[in-house]
Amino acid sequence: MMIPTSLFNACRGGQRAAVRFLAVLVLGVASLGTATAHGDEDDGDDDDRGSSRASYAIGLWGDLPYSAEQAQAVQRLIADMNSQPLKFTVHDGDLKAGSGRCDDIIYWQALDYFNALKAPAMFTPGDNDWTDCDRPAAGSFNSLERLDFERKLFFSTPFSMGQRRLRQEVQTEVLCLGAGGSAVPCVENRRWTVRGVTYVTLNVQGSCNNLCDTAPDPKEYEARNAANIKWMKDAFRFARERNSAAVMLISQASPGWDQSDPTRAPLRDPRTLAQTDGQPDGFMDFLRALREEVVAFRKPVAYVHGDSHYFRIDKPFLDGQGRRLENFTRVETFGNNQANGANDVQWLKVLVDPRSREVFFYQPMIVPGNRVAVPAP
Numbered sequence: 001m002m003i004p005t006s007l008f009n010a011c012r013g014g015q016r017a018a019v020r021f022l023a024v025l026v027l028g029v030a031s032l033g034t035a036t037a038h039g040d041e042d043d044g045d046d047d048d049r050g051s052s053r054a055s056y057a058i059g060l061w062g063d064l065p066y067s068a069e070q071a072q073a074v075q076r077l078i079a080d081m082n083s084q085p086l087k088f089t090v091h092d093g094d095l096k097a098g099s100g101r102c103d104d105i106i107y108w109q110a111l112d113y114f115n116a117l118k119a120p121a122m123f124t125p126g127d128n129d130w131t132d133c134d135r136p137a138a139g140s141f142n143s144l145e146r147l148d149f150e151r152k153l154f155f156s157t158p159f160s161m162g163q164r165r166l167r168q169e170v171q172t173e174v175l176c177l178g179a180g181g182s183a184v185p186c187v188e189n190r191r192w193t194v195r196g197v198t199y200v201t202l203n204v205q206g207s208c209n210n211l212c213d214t215a216p217d218p219k220e221y222e223a224r225n226a227a228n229i230k231w232m233k234d235a236f237r238f239a240r241e242r243n244s245a246a247v248m249l250i251s252q253a254s255p256g257w258d259q260s261d262p263t264r265a266p267l268r269d270p271r272t273l274a275q276t277d278g279q280p281d282g283f284m285d286f287l288r289a290l291r292e293e294v295v296a297f298r299k300p301v302a303y304v305h306g307d308s309h310y311f312r313i314d315k316p317f318l319d320g321q322g323r324r325l326e327n328f329t330r331v332e333t334f335g336n337n338q339a340n341g342a343n344d345v346q347w348l349k350v351l352v353d354p355r356s357r358e359v360f361f362y363q364p365m366i367v368p369g370n371r372v373a374v375p376a377p
Contacts, residue, residue: 053196053245053354057085059119059365061347062092062126062252062306063335066100071109073342076369078116081347086119087194088166090201092306092333093126093252102133102141107153114154114161121162122199125150125188126252126306127206134215143210144220145179147188155187168192175227176203177220186227191235196354197246198239202228204251206307208266209282221282229289236293246300246352246359249290254307254332255283257316264308270318294328295319300359302329309335309344313362331362342370 114121171189256266275281368376
C-alpha cells in the first residue's frame with residue numbers, strides 16, 4: 001500500500017503525532033490485507049525439516065541512502081537485486097545520513113524500498129535511525145521515540161517486509177526501553193532459519209552503542225545490551241538444537257576487534273576485548289559473550305555489520321590467547337560515500353551452501369548504473 005509523498009510532506013513538523021497514528025493504522029490494514037489476500041507468507045524453516053539443504057543466495061546491504069542522488073541509485077540497486085533469485089535480503093541499518101533529519105518521511109521511504117524487493121526484506125535499525133536523532137542537525141528528536149516509531153512501522157508483525165514475506169521468531173520479552181523509560185519488547189531482534197542455516201538480527205548500535213554522542217543513555221544501553229546478549233545466546237542454543245550448519249548475525253555497529261583501524265572502528269585489546277582508545281565501551285560485554293559462543297559452536301559464524309562504510313571480509317576475532325578464531329568471519333557491507341555519489345551504492349550477494357564446509361561464499365555486486373569511477377562496459 002503506497003502513501004503519497006505529498007501527504008507526509010504536508011504533515012511534517014508539529015503534526016508528527018498525526019503521521020505516527022496514520023502509520024500504525026495503515027500498516028495494520030496493509031498487513032491484514034496481505035495476509036488474507038495474497039497467501040505469500042513463508043514459515044522460514046519449512047524446507048529445513050526434510051533432507052533438502054540445497055544452496056541458495058541472499059542479498060546484504062546497508063548505510064543507504066544518504067543523499068537524494070543515492071536515493072535514485074538505491075532504486076537501481078533494488079532492481080538489480082530483483083533481477084536475481086534471492087531467498088531474502090537484509091539491510092543492516094542507517095537509512096539516512098547522521099546529520100539528516102529524522103522526520104517520519106524517511107522511514108516511510110525506507111518501507112517503500114523494502115516492499116519493492118521481491119524477496120523477503122529484513123532490516124535492523126542503525127544509529128542514524130534513532131540514537132543520533134537527538135542531534136540538533138537531525139531535528140533534536142527523542143531518540144527512543146524514534147526507535148518506538150521504527151518498532152511500530154517495521155516490526156509490528158512476526159513477518160518480514162518485501163513482496164514475499166518470511167515468518168520470523170521475535171524477541172517478545174519485555175527487556176528493552178521505550179520513550180519515557182517504559183519497558184517494551186525488543187521486537188526488532190529477529191531469528192529465522194533457512195535450509196539448516198540460522199540468521200539473527202541484533203539492535204547493536206554505532207555511536208558507542210548509545211553511550212556517547214549528543215545525549216548518552218546508559219539505562220537504555222544496559223537494558224538493550226542485556227537483551228542482545230540473551231537473544232544471541234538463545235540463537236546459538238537454538239542452532240545447536242537444530243543442528244544448524246552455520247549462524248549469521250546481522251547488526252549495525254562496527255564494534256572494533258583489535259588495534260588496527262582507528263579511523264573506522266573502536267580500538268580494543270584483541271585478547272581481553274577491552275576498548276583502549278579512551279571512548280565509552282558499549283561492546284566489550286557483547287563481544288566476550290559472542291566469543292564464547294563462537295568457540296563453543298565450532299561451525300561457521302558470520303558477523304555482518306555496516307557503520308564504517310568500508311566493504312571488507314576478514315577474520316579479526318581472536319581468542320584470549322591471541323589465536324584467530326578460524327570459524328568466524330566479519331562481513332562489512334558497502335555503505336555511503338557522499339563525496340562520490342552513487343559510487344558505493346552496491347550490495348553483497350552471499351551464496352549459501354549448507355552442505356559445504358564453509359557454508360558462506362561472498363560475491364560483491366557492483367550495480368552497472370551506479371558505477372562512477374569506471375563506466376560499465
